[in-house]
Amino acid sequence: MPLDNARVQVDSEFATLRTVVVSRSEVRAPKDLATIGHRPPVPDSAQAEVAAIAGHDFGEAFPREQLRWEAERDNLAAVLRKHGVEVLRPRLLTDAEKAAGATTGYANFFVRDPWFTIGDNVIEGVLQFPHRRNEVLTSRELLVEHVIPSAASYVALPTPAIPDPGTGAGPGPFLEGGDILVLGKHIFVGASGMATNAAGIEWLTKYLRPQGFIVTTVPLPAHVLHLDCAFGMVREGLLISCPDRLPQGLPAPLEDWDQIHVSETEAEAMATNGLPINPTTYILDPEFDRVAAALQFRGITVELIDFTISRTFGGAFRCSTQPLNRTD
Incomplete structure (x- = not known):
């Protein structure tokens, strides 16, 4: 590992990205989509594709689209490396792991969620x-x-409790990285009921409090999977937000920030889920040319990468990355 990238710490969503993990592209939906417990958190336009892969590996069902999906993540990794970021990749699923998910399905496609870095x-x-x-x-x-x-x-x-049949996901605790945004000692955690729950937030608050962190819950509508599907920070004082997805508004530390507003339709397509490389450089899908123009007007350099397939699964650039070193 390069010595200058050996530190493991995330100071904020927009501190200079130095070491990051970029997702793989593997998923198999459950045979019975009802076992998900919620409507699949993907755009309405992709519901038919999700139904078509129930019980099937996406790459087996849609081989051409699978290659495009892998290319999206490879292109993202290449742009990050161009900017001097050390890029790591998770390994692929083993045959045993795929076999274990024969009924429930398996995923190795959005590394933002299963683990995350807050401070050190x-x-x-x-x-x-x-x-x-x-x-x-x-x-x-x-x-x-x-x-x-x-x-x-x-x-x-802690390992989550096993729920009684037909009672949903159970009491958890559940805590997912897409719900967690970092701004120094302020940690914002989304809560829609679809991902992170109260037990997960309580655990995180207890763990972080001795280190001086302040954990703030941000309520989300029930159809919004994660907080980064509602707003995202670009640099100090600037963010992209969907007011329709923030029923109680932004958290107090962000209320006075300059906002680029997006509609519910744009947010569903992942307009808030770009990725800052540093406070002056931001990655976005060309689908959002209006947002890109607003960023450029504010002095932000925008790197455009087509992420159509990734967005079909309900995630984009932030969902596809997990920083290990994001420091100034």
């Missing part, structure tokens, strides 16, 4: 959707190699 804490979370419960396993080797030798803490949430 690396935390393994717990995902609500059954087909994603083991997604952390493909990152374990990276965590052992990069986190264990570092000064960072490495912890995991």
Whole structure:
């Protein structure tokens, strides 16, 4: 590992990205989509495709689209490397892991959610959707190699309770990285009921409080999977937000920030889910040319990458990355 990238710490959503994990592209939906417990969190235009892969690996059902999907993540990795970012990749799922998900499904496609970094804490979370419960396993080797030798803490949430049949996901605790946004000692955690729950937030608050962190819950509408599907920080004082997805508005520390507003339709297509490389450079899909123009007007350099297939699954650039070193 390069010495200048050996630190494991995330100071904010827009601090200079130095080491990041970029997702793989593997998913198999459950045979019975009802076992997800919620309507699949993907755009309305993709519901038919999700139904078509129930019980099937996406790459087997749609081989051409699978190649495009892999190319999207490879292109993202290439742009990040161009900007001097060290890029790591999770391993692929093993045959045994795929076999274990024959009924529940499996996922290795959005590394933002199964674990996350807050300050110098690396935390393994717990995902609500059954087909994603083991997604952390493909990152374990990276965590052992990069986190264990570092000064960072490495912890995991308690194993969630097993629910009674027909009662949904159960009490958890559930805590997912897409719901967690970092701004120094302020940690914002989304809560829609589809991902992170109160038990997960309570655990995180208790763990972080001795370190001086302030954890703030941000309520979300029931159809919004994660907080980064409602707003995203670009740099100090600037963010992209969807007011329709923030029923109680922005958290108090962000109320006075300059906002680029997007509609519900744009947010569903992942307009808030770009990725800052540093405070002056931002990655976005060309689908959002209006947002790109607004960023450029504010002095932000925008790198455009087609992420059509990734967005079909309800995630984009932030969902497809997990920083290990984001520091100034």
